[in-house]
Amino acid sequence: MVNKLKHIKHVNIQPRIGESDQMNSNLGLKGSPPFDPQASSTYKKIPCDSDSCQALSRYQYSNDVNDCQYSYSYGDKSFMKGILTTDTLTFDDFNGQKTAFPTSIFGCGHNNLGKFRSPSADLVGLGRGPLSLVSQISIQIDNRFSYCLVPRSASSNSKLPFGQEAIISRPGAVSTPLVSKTPQTYYYLSLEGVSIGDKTAKAETILKNAIRANPVEDPSGTFSLCYGAKTNINVPKMVFHFSGADLRVQPENTFRMNDGLLCMVIVPSDSLSIFGNFAQMNFQVEYDLQKRTVSFAPTYCTKQ
Numbered sequence: 001m002v003n004k005l006k007h008i009k010h011v012n013i014q015p016r017i018g019e020s021d022q023m024n025s026n027l028g029l030k031g032s033p034p035f036d037p038q039a040s041s042t043y044k045k046i047p048c049d050s051d052s053c054q055a056l057s058r059y060q061y062s063n064d065v066n067d068c069q070y071s072y073s074y075g076d077k078s079f080m081k082g083i084l085t086t087d088t089l090t091f092d093d094f095n096g097q098k099t100a101f102p103t104s105i106f107g108c109g110h111n112n113l114g115k116f117r118s119p120s121a122d123l124v125g126l127g128r129g130p131l132s133l134v135s136q137i138s139i140q141i142d143n144r145f146s147y148c149l150v151p152r153s154a155s156s157n158s159k160l161p162f163g164q165e166a167i168i169s170r171p172g173a174v175s176t177p178l179v180s181k182t183p184q185t186y187y188y189l190s191l192e193g194v195s196i197g198d199k200t201a202k203a204e205t206i207l208k209n210a211i212r213a214n215p216v217e218d219p220s221g222t223f224s225l226c227y228g229a230k231t232n233i234n235v236p237k238m239v240f241h242f243s244g245a246d247l248r249v250q251p252e253n254t255f256r257m258n259d260g261l262l263c264m265v266i267v268p269s270d271s272l273s274i275f276g277n278f279a280q281m282n283f284q285v286e287y288d289l290q291k292r293t294v295s296f297a298p299t300y301c302t303k304q
Helices: 020-027 203-211
Strands: 010-012 069-073 079-092 098-113 144-148 174-177 191-196 226-228 238-242 245-249 255-258 261-264 283-288 293-298
Antiparallel strands (some): 174 293, 191 238, 238 245, 255 261
16 A cells, blocks of 8 residues: 555564454455564664654654654554564566665554555555655655556556656656645645636536536535436536646546445545545656656556
């Protein structure tokens, strides 16, 4: 699982005797082998008084041990608690060659709750914080990575290339600059407006007028605009106007099926607004951290 907002890489560790079934049940995983620190000769715990530990926004100190303990929660109500550690991380490239990164910093989780589609319990943080995977290997990957998110219904996996493999080479790409703000772990973009057809206003209002069907209430209270699954509606296309880039998204980027209802996935927020994974499906999204730009190219990600 990838999270662009967080700034550490997290792995599920081998639990103590009697804990394995409960841990895998909480994570929604069966048969996924966790990382066993005792099987590694290069594994080390990071002390609480280290600079790396204090770079975390949510570390905890214990008088009993000097381990760097952390606790993080995520937008889907999952959470992960563990200790900060270091070991050698090894990745396969597209040619099947292995590349090792010694003394990489990551979190070892011992108390986790969440449901992930992947059979892996690991979570990779691609944020801009100093401990993210991207920050730790920035020189080796030329400060560049990208991803192509497949639709939820796809059986294939999304791709996450680094370095030269991440460069968008297809036509139709648009680019927008990154904006400097705090906290620095996020990637900030300047959204100048959203248009539906030739109109620019509140998305929900325009969509209601354009669809011309009777909306129904979402029982979960999550979504503010929903329609019955059997309602024959024509969802208009939407354009997000970022600084220097007009991003045209498809209906599947703005609506999804939820408990038998077709609901708009754009929801209001009183805090940070997030351009989420639904909006980015079937786009190759490239982050060039040297040029400080994010680029989007419409792509059938299942064919990548």
